[in-house]
Amino acid sequence: MQIDKEIDTRGLNCPLPILKAKKALAELHSGQVLKVVSTDAGSVRDFQAFAKQTGNELLDQHTLQTDFIHILRRR
Numbered sequence: 001m002q003i004d005k006e007i008d009t010r011g012l013n014c015p016l017p018i019l020k021a022k023k024a025l026a027e028l029h030s031g032q033v034l035k036v037v038s039t040d041a042g043s044v045r046d047f048q049a050f051a052k053q054t055g056n057e058l059l060d061q062h063t064l065q066t067d068f069i070h071i072l073r074r075r
Helices: 016-026 043-054
Strands: 005-009 033-038 057-064 067-073
Touching: 005 016, 016 033, 016 043, 016 067, 033 043, 043 057, 043 067
Parallel strands: 005 033
Antiparallel strands: 033 067, 057 067
16 A cells, blocks of 8 residues: 555644644645554544544554554545
8 A cells, every 4th residue: 555644643642643634634635645653542533533524534543562553545
């Protein structure tokens, strides 16, 4: 999967990872892919809700050691 932009939100708690993702998605074109790396366990459900509310597609979520990885496609 091609990642067009990646942001690191490690150490930030809700709602900052979502806010930074929203800003990053606004800089992308429709169909481009954003990867967000977070250490906030609550970000898993936050990004699920964010994708439903905004219409952006949540392509993948997984955990890598202490990091939560979220992959979104801009609508």
